[in-house]
């Protein structure tokens with residue numbers, strides 16, 4: 001008996017040690033060194049590209065390095081990563097590359113055909129402005145906010161997300177759109193024009209009311225009648241089913257409401273972000289390493305793909321949320337995610353186009369980008385690493 005007890009406490013002790021190790025702060029310097037090497041390799045891959053329209057690396061799928069044009073919703077992430085590399089290292093070579101790749105997507109400031117301008121312009125020019133205070137960047141952020149605002153309909157109180165698939169919806173709003181509000185909040189601060197702020201608050205309030213279920217998981221797509229503002233239907237596009245909880249959608253919501261609290265100090269957003277966090281971390285399908293499967297309700301779990309991007313977005317949001325909620329457990333969870341990503345999900349050096357992390361799921365129902373590296377996973381991973389230092 002005594003021996004057994006001893007054995008058990010040895011196992012318990014080793015579990016405690018491994019949990020403690022993984023709850024420790026990530027090794028930011030080491031992970032950025034790795035990211036810098038990979039990104040150097042990626043820049044070399046980009047030299048082989050002869051199409052000037054293709055400006056931003058997105059993924060490596062089916063053996064192919066995929067570079068997208070500035071109109072793609074992910075075009076701002078690679079420039080953003082270059083800004084993060086500059087922020088961490090202060091090496092002028094990253095400043096130079098960040099400027100070059102940011103400039104390549106400049107024309108999108110006038111794009112009124114997508115809600116993704118927050119992702120496109122804020123992740124690139126927004127980070128660039130924070131670090132350089134370049135007045136040209138400031139104007140581009142304001143111009144982009146003006147373009148995004150044209151998609152706001154006062155009758156619905158929301159920004160229309162997509163113009164495509166008109167046979168499926170009239171005025172669709174996706175949970176991802178919460179991320180684009182950061183651009184609007186920033187534009188009000190930079191311009192003094194409060195209309196951007198008001199649009200962001202209206203969009204967040206309607207999303208809080210209409211996108212969430214009783215358990216605080218969210219629908220992916222909510223369709224509004226553009227004349228009356230009445231919700232027509234709640235559905236999915238990238239999730240397992242209309243009633244399922246698509247993992248990246250939950251992460252966008254967590255990050256989005258956290259940033260709304262930062263910008264407004266309205267406690268309802270803080271409480272909402274905490275409820276989303278509770279849904280994510282109490283979900284019975286969440287693996288021990290906190291890297292979720294692509295949809296919390298995929299019945300084939302554990303025989304399906306993870307979504308590393310959802311984990312990286314969540315980690316980044318949790319560092320910020322922990323400061324507002326005064327909850328150290330969020331930091332422990334974020335550290336655990338980052339340490340596990342660094343230990344088990346990294347792309348081997350000089351391979352697969354030079355992306356940093358493997359195992360994201362882009363759009364599983366469309367059989368697209370399943371279990372691949374992807375630029376937004378890398379972007380939020382680097383952002384989370386930087387936030388872990390603060």
Ligand code: GLY
Nearest residue numbers: 073176238248362
């Ligand atoms: N915003 C599109 C996605 O998360 O896949």
